[in-house]
Amino acid sequence: MKKYAVIVAAGSGQRMNSKIPKQFIQIKGKPVLWYTIQAFLYAFPDIEIILVLPEEYQANAFKLLHIPFNPRIHVTNGGATRFHSVQNGLRLIQEHGVVFIHDGVRCLVSNELINRCYNQALKSGSAIPAVTANDSIRIQDGNTSRSINRNNVKIIQTPQTFLTEILLPAFEQDYDTSFTDEASVVEAAGKKVHLVEGEYSNIKITQPVDLLIIEKMFEEMELEA
Amino acid sequence: MKKYAVIVAAGSGQRMNSKIPKQFIQIKGKPVLWYTIQAFLYAFPDIEIILVLPEEYQANAFKLLHIPFNPRIHVTNGGATRFHSVQNGLRLIQEHGVVFIHDGVRCLVSNELINRCYNQALKSGSAIPAVTANDSIRIQDGNTSRSINRNNVKIIQTPQTFLTEILLPAFEQDYDTSFTDEASVVEAAGKKVHLVEGEYSNIKITQPVDLLIIEKMFEEMELEA
Numbered sequence: 162m163k164k165y166a167v168i169v170a171a172g173s174g175q176r177m178n179s180k181i182p183k184q185f186i187q188i189k190g191k192p193v194l195w196y197t198i199q200a201f202l203y204a205f206p207d208i209e210i211i212l213v214l215p216e217e218y219q220a221n222a223f224k225l226l227h228i229p230f231n232p233r234i235h236v237t238n239g240g241a242t243r244f245h246s247v248q249n250g251l252r253l254i255q256e257h258g259v260v261f262i263h264d265g266v267r268c269l270v271s272n273e274l275i276n277r278c279y280n281q282a283l284k285s286g287s288a289i290p291a292v293t294a295n296d297s298i299r300i301q302d303g304n305t306s307r308s309i310n311r312n313n314v315k316i317i318q319t320p321q322t323f324l325t326e327i328l329l330p331a332f333e334q335d336y337d338t339s340f341t342d343e344a345s346v347v348e349a350a351g352k353k354v355h356l357v358e359g360e361y362s363n364i365k366i367t368q369p370v371d372l373l374i375i376e377k378m379f380e381e382m383e384l385e386a
Numbered sequence: 387m388k389k390y391a392v393i394v395a396a397g398s399g400q401r402m403n404s405k406i407p408k409q410f411i412q413i414k415g416k417p418v419l420w421y422t423i424q425a426f427l428y429a430f431p432d433i434e435i436i437l438v439l440p441e442e443y444q445a446n447a448f449k450l451l452h453i454p455f456n457p458r459i460h461v462t463n464g465g466a467t468r469f470h471s472v473q474n475g476l477r478l479i480q481e482h483g484v485v486f487i488h489d490g491v492r493c494l495v496s497n498e499l500i501n502r503c504y505n506q507a508l509k510s511g512s513a514i515p516a517v518t519a520n521d522s523i524r525i526q527d528g529n530t531s532r533s534i535n536r537n538n539v540k541i542i543q544t545p546q547t548f549l550t551e552i553l554l555p556a557f558e559q560d561y562d563t564s565f566t567d568e569a570s571v572v573e574a575a576g577k578k579v580h581l582v583e584g585e586y587s588n589i590k591i592t593q594p595v596d597l598l599i600i601e602k603m604f605e606e607m608e609l610e611a
Contacts, residue, residue: 291524291531295592297542297567299516299581306516306540306581308570314539315531317522342522345533356524356531361593367520370602374595 162283163258164208166201166320167250170194170265171213171239182215183366184265185225188376193366195226196268198234201261204275210234211250212265244340248332259283260328261320262343266366269378270320274360278322281357288322289344290359291315317342318359327352387508388483389433391426391545392475395419395490396438396464407440408591409490410450413601418591420451421493423459426486429500435459436475437490469565473557484508485553486545487568491591494603495545499585503547506582513547514569515584516540542567543584552577 170184184194194212201208214222214236222236223229235253239246247262254260259282263270274290281288294314299306321343328343331350340346344354366372395409409419419437426433439447439461447461448454460478464471472487479485484507488495499515506513519539524531546568553568556575565571569579591597 289524291526294541296590297569299514299540299542299569300534301516301538301540301581305578308564308566308573309525310564311566313526315524315526316519317524339533339535341533341536344522344524348533353530356526365521370599373598373602377595377598 163256164205164261164279165211165254165258166208166261166263167211167213167247168194168197168201168263168265169213169239169243169246169250170197171215171246172266173215182218183372185218186366186372188268188372189379191227192225193268193372193375194265195228197263197265197270198226198228200268200270200272201263201275202233204272204279208233211253212236213239213246213250215239242336242340243342244332244336244346247343247346251329251332254325254329257325259322260325261322262328263320264365267319267363268366269360269362269364269375271360271363274363275320277357278320281355282322282324285355286324286327286352287344287347287354288357289354290318290320290363291356292318292359292361315356316359317344318363318365323347388481389430389486389504390436390479390483391433391486391488392436392438392472393419393422393426393488393490394438394464394468394471394475395422396440396471397491398440407443408597410443411591411597413493413597414604416452417450418493418597418600419490420453422488422490422495423451423453425493425495425497426488426500427458429497429504433458436478437461438464438471438475440464467561467565468567469557469561469571472568472571476554476557479550479554482550484547485550486547487553488545489590492544492588493591494585494587494589494600496585496588499588500545502582503545506580507547507549510580511549511552511577512569512572512579513582514579515543515545515588516581517543517584517586540581541584542569543588543590548572 185192237249278288294311298311298314331347410417503513519536523536523539556572
């Protein structure tokens with residue numbers, strides 16, 4: 162089965178107060194995106210990587226990423242929204258297979274999670290990693306709110322993983338503001354999505370302090386290795 | 387108006403892989419709980435602090451906390467659940483007033499948030515700090531799940547703040563497993579609760595890596611001060 166990982170890294174990093182987009186910030190001498198790419202290359206020797214980058218980073222992408230040229234890594238342009246960025250990435254897919262859509266800034270994704278998503282997508286067409294909320298959660302409805310059993314509240318992660326025959330037709334829809342992730346796009350196309358167990362450590366870098374967490378986690382992994 | 391802060395710090399810290407409960411772990415030479423207590427003492431010169439601690443930490447509480455004896459700080463026993471711990475704390479309240487129920491391990495609570503909760507509780511009887519979810523969220527229902535607008539998903543924090551006449555009768559109910567926080571107890575007693583804007587920085591220490599975040603945040607505060 163053909164495998165593709167569309168790694169979405171088209172953000173400009175405004176929330177990081179940094180001139181460098183967060184996916185290019187270095188941790189222990191390598192950019193965040195380097196770790197993310199390695200995770201997928203390591204998972205499957207035959208995977209094709211489709212990197213969605215801001216336009217100004219494309220010419221020098223391999224150099225910026227500290228990666229020697231690799232014909233399995235393809236680079237394309239980001240779009241106006243997440244939906245459009247993923248749509249651009251999917252245009253490079255030619256064959257039937259399994260597609261991972263992954264946040265470039267989730268560089269701690271494990272080999273186990275990638276394989277769990279792959280197996281579940283093969284079985285049921287989709288695999289959306291999710292973890293259960295640790296905090297009390299309420300749903301707001303106008304001026305009132307109601308408590309909800311937090312065990313039923315799932316925090317959604319990536320790689321959101323799909324068979325091409327489910328994902329590609331869904332991305333031919335017109336854009337809608339309700340498309341916050343790929344699962345919501347696939348559902349809007351009338352398909353069901355299937356959750357799999359995510360990982361609390363599979364965090365998304367959004368604030369400067371997250372880099373510190375990642376560094377600490379890498380240090381702990383080295384100690385365990 | 388009389389003010390009470392019930393600071394719940396009865397946990398044993400099992401998730402931290404540490405022999406020291408997380409509320410006693412030191413950051414920059416002071417235990418986590420020291421910072422939490424200071425935040426409330428600083429907010430109101432006339433506040434009474436009710437500390438709910440594991441029984442074995444009570445005899446030496448002031449010494450362990452690096453706090454000189456203070457007649458405004460009262461210490462009591464933790465119970466079998468959060469509900470029972472809070473219930474023990476509330477038994478020390480003698481007068482009509484405003485009560486803050488706060489997680490001992492949320493040591494970054496700001497003076498602004500404490501005052502926002504106070505003013506809202508005076509006005510409407512309760513104030514539950516909440517922030518909007520940053521991730522895609524789904525609600526699981528058996529084998530299926532549905533996407534939900536994350537702008538309506540509120541992650542609940544503390545200090546959950548109430549007028550005594552609302553809070554004290556609610557805690558006379560029998561315990562129910564649906565009581566995950568004080569808001570849920572008050573609602574079960576038939577009262578409405580009111581949300582106020584929380585703070586993303588008002589994090590709860592649950593994992594070792596959170597200590598690192600807190601340390602980093604203190605450093606940034608010192609740079610700004």
